[in-house]
Amino acid sequence: MRQSCHRLLEHQQAGGEEPPLYSPVDQISVVPEHVGREAGGKLTRYAPTEEDEATLRELLLSLQRQVSVMSMNLSAKLDELQRGDRQLETTVALCEIRTQLQELTKSVESCQSEVSEVKRDMVAIKQELDTVQQVKEEIEELREYVDRLEEHTQRRKLRLLEQGLTFFLSYAILAAVLGMLQFGYNTGVINAPGRNIENFMKDVYKDRYGKDIQDDAVNTLYSIAVSIFAIGGMLGGFSGGMIANRFGRKGGLLLNNILGISGASLMGFTKISHCYEMLFFGRFIIGVNCGLNTSLVPMYISEIAPLNLRGGLGTVNQLAVTVGLLLSQVLGIEQILGTDDGWPILLGLAVCPAILQLLLLPACPESPRYLLITRQWEEEARRALRRLRASNQVEEDIEEMRAEERAQQAEASISMRELLCSPTLRAPLLIGVVMQLSQQLSGINAVFYYSTSLFTSSGLTEESAKFATMGIGAIMVGMTLVSLPLMDRTGRRTLHLYGLGGMFIFSIFITISFLIKEFFGYVQEMIDWMSYLSVVSTLSFVVFFAVGPGSIPWLITAELFSQGPRPSAMAIAVLVNWMANFVVGIGFPSMKALLENYTFLPFSVFLAIFWIFTYKKVPETKNKTFEEILALFRNSNGRDSFRDSRLYGSMMNCVNALEQQLPPPPPAPVDEKHDSLSEQSSAGGEAGRPPPPLPPPRFPATGNV
Numbered sequence: 001m002r003q004s005c006h007r008l009l010e011h012q013q014a015g016g017e018e019p020p021l022y023s024p025v026d027q028i029s030v031v032p033e034h035v036g037r038e039a040g041g042k043l044t045r046y047a048p049t050e051e052d053e054a055t056l057r058e059l060l061l062s063l064q065r066q067v068s069v070m071s072m073n074l075s076a077k078l079d080e081l082q083r084g085d086r087q088l089e090t091t092v093a094l095c096e097i098r099t100q101l102q103e104l105t106k107s108v109e110s111c112q113s114e115v116s117e118v119k120r121d122m123v124a125i126k127q128e129l130d131t132v133q134q135v136k137e138e139i140e141e142l143r144e145y146v147d148r149l150e151e152h153t154q155r156r157k158l159r160l161l162e163q164g165l166t167f168f169l170s171y172a173i174l175a176a177v178l179g180m181l182q183f184g185y186n187t188g189v190i191n192a193p194g195r196n197i198e199n200f201m202k203d204v205y206k207d208r209y210g211k212d213i214q215d216d217a218v219n220t221l222y223s224i225a226v227s228i229f230a231i232g233g234m235l236g237g238f239s240g241g242m243i244a245n246r247f248g249r250k251g252g253l254l255l256n257n258i259l260g261i262s263g264a265s266l267m268g269f270t271k272i273s274h275c276y277e278m279l280f281f282g283r284f285i286i287g288v289n290c291g292l293n294t295s296l297v298p299m300y301i302s303e304i305a306p307l308n309l310r311g312g313l314g315t316v317n318q319l320a321v322t323v324g325l326l327l328s329q330v331l332g333i334e335q336i337l338g339t340d341d342g343w344p345i346l347l348g349l350a351v352c353p354a355i356l357q358l359l360l361l362p363a364c365p366e367s368p369r370y371l372l373i374t375r376q377w378e379e380e381a382r383r384a385l386r387r388l389r390a391s392n393q394v395e396e397d398i399e400e401m402r403a404e405e406r407a408q409q410a411e412a413s414i415s416m417r418e419l420l421c422s423p424t425l426r427a428p429l430l431i432g433v434v435m436q437l438s439q440q441l442s443g444i445n446a447v448f449y450y451s452t453s454l455f456t457s458s459g460l461t462e463e464s465a466k467f468a469t470m471g472i473g474a475i476m477v478g479m480t481l482v483s484l485p486l487m488d489r490t491g492r493r494t495l496h497l498y499g500l501g502g503m504f505i506f507s508i509f510i511t512i513s514f515l516i517k518e519f520f521g522y523v524q525e526m527i528d529w530m531s532y533l534s535v536v537s538t539l540s541f542v543v544f545f546a547v548g549p550g551s552i553p554w555l556i557t558a559e560l561f562s563q564g565p566r567p568s569a570m571a572i573a574v575l576v577n578w579m580a581n582f583v584v585g586i587g588f589p590s591m592k593a594l595l596e597n598y599t600f601l602p603f604s605v606f607l608a609i610f611w612i613f614t615y616k617k618v619p620e621t622k623n624k625t626f627e628e629i630l631a632l633f634r635n636s637n638g639r640d641s642f643r644d645s646r647l648y649g650s651m652m653n654c655v656n657a658l659e660q661q662l663p664p665p666p667p668a669p670v671d672e673k674h675d676s677l678s679e680q681s682s683a684g685g686e687a688g689r690p691p692p693p694l695p696p697p698r699f700p701a702t703g704n705v
């Protein structure tokens with residue numbers, strides 16, 4: 001445009017006698033050519049320069065000047081004509097001049113309107129560019145803020161990673177894992193006194209019906225006593241989420257002991273009451289109790305554990321299970337309680353963990369995460385943390401929980417249906433469920449429940465087989481202890497892969513040992529060698545189970561979810577664990593009859609599948625905050641939804657942080673307890689480091705980012 005004006009001006013200044021009779025409109029391009037992007041792709045600002053405006057103004061003036069010159073010429077000509085006598089010529093010339101004058105006037109007018117239109121456009125473009133610039137600055141500031149926030153989070157995390165094991169934390173863990181010990185004890189307790197229980201059933205039957213019970217029938221009664229425990233477990237495990245939300249983690253555990261004491265008492269008094277239905281009922285009730293424990297205990301532990309100890313402390317769950325199992329194996333031997341008179345005591349001893357927990361747990365604090373995120377009782381959460389961390393510096397933990405809360409967008413709790421329908425939660429749920437399956441379908445309980453018969457069938461004497469079985473229990477405890485410190489060093493994923501890989505290899509060796517016996521059974525040396533191989537393979541199978549698949553499923557399921565969906569997710573995963581446990585327990589004898597020497601092959605196949613799944617899908621959760629774990633799934637769920645994006649998360653953080661800095665809203669009628677607590681908390685002062693200052697939002701209302 002500037003060029004066209006100049007051309008016009010130059011023409012005028014060059015003294016062109018006749019002003020050009022065309023409209024400058026044709027020459028003016030409305031969109032300036034030099035507004036756009038530079039080579040680097042950077043947006044340049046076009047400002048309608050003063051020079052442009054001056055040029056246009058000059059052009060206008062020069063046109064006006066010409067008009068006045070021409071009108072002066074015209075008047076001069078008219079004067080001349082009045083004086084002269086060339087009447088006709090004058091009239092023609094006059095007409096011509098008038099026409100020219102009219103055209104020139106039109107041209108000037110059109111140029112004028114064109115100029116003002118261009119001016120308007122230029123103002124609009126300038127405004128647009130200003131808006132773009134403003135938004136750019138806004139984004140830049142936001143990015144800086146997010147960077148600062150990340151840096152701050154990183155520093156906070158480093159401080160969290162320095163936390164240690166305090167006396168009170170150890171005490172709370174010990175009190176809670178009594179629930180898992182109860183589970184282990186009741187899983188193993190029924191095996192050793194099997195014969196004695198069957199004798200009791202035969203006696204009761206004979207007294208009731210006056211005749212001997214058939215072998216098949218007594219087997220059925222005994223298997224009901226064994227398996228009804230798992231049915232109770234499924235029920236308890238599935239209700240765990242609801243109980244955890246309703247009564248809290250600690251509250252739920254305390255209440256659960258009522259079931260523990262009732263179930264154990266029913267089993268303990270079965271013989272005196274001379275009624276085997278009481279045993280069924282007792283096993284069912286203790287099953288519900290154990291199911292609830294498997295949901296509540298890992299949840300409580302993962303929620304009270306500091307970030308850097310979460311893996312190790314989570315492994316204590318499985319340690320307690322194995323101690324419970326070993327205890328039941330040892331107490332169940334003939335020399336102790338595995339007798340016709342001793343078995344009710346053996347079963348009734350399940351009251352001990354329940355009573356012990358009832359005594360120890362009340363002194364422990366409720367899960368601070370539950371108090372803060374689910375209940376919004378900040379001061380109580382602070383108090384609980386101060387006791388667990390043995391320090392008044394708990395603001396890092398509070399901030400970390402707040403971050404988790406923000407990241408999960410303040411969903412206090414999530415129903416089972418919501419959990420199953422949510423695309424973001426589907427991936428962690430699948431991982432949680434497959435991890436539980438990898439524990440149970442690895443075949444560990446085939447070894448546990450049937451190890452004595454497995455050992456005898458591979459050539460060991462009955463006596464040695466019993467000792468080898470006990471050895472399994474002891475190895476399990478020892479190896480779980482060994483894996484405990486590795487959990488936060490090597491990481492869950494790596495240990496799970498080692499565990500499943502080792503189990504896969506030794507499950508193949510177990511099959512090989514069976515096959516050697518089949519094909520070389522006539523060679524005595526081969527039989528000896530095969531028995532040795534069989535025992536070593538089975539023990540190694542158990543060792544690798546303890547390395548990872550024993551404990552990791554319990555702790556990782558709780559880790560994969562934030563506070564809202566955690567209870568429901570635990571409930572589903574635990575239900576799956578109990579179901580798979582039940583299926584293996586019930587199905588293994590038939591599987592053994594059907595597949596004979598290849599009994600362990602299906603487990604090898606499962607182990608291979610679980611190894612691949614873990615390798616491909618399971619993320620490492622070691623030293624990650626719940627917020628970070630959540631982000632792993634948000635970023636990789638394959639959907640491009642803005643709500644699920646990291647930017648959205650950061651923006652939510654910004655908005656929430658901003659809300660915290662705003663003056664409090666006018667008081668609303670709220671629950672009294674909450675109210676007084678929040679007062680206390682503000683009186684207590686936000687002693688901790690506040691997040692970095694947030695830039696004030698300046699997005700223009702019409703801004704389109």
Ligand SMILES: OC[C@H]1O[C@](O)(CO)[C@@H](O)[C@@H]1O
Pocket residue numbers: 187318321322325439440444445448476550581
């Ligand atoms: O230690 C072995 C035991 O551990 C569990 O897998 C639970 O973690 C039980 O099903 C099994 O009997």
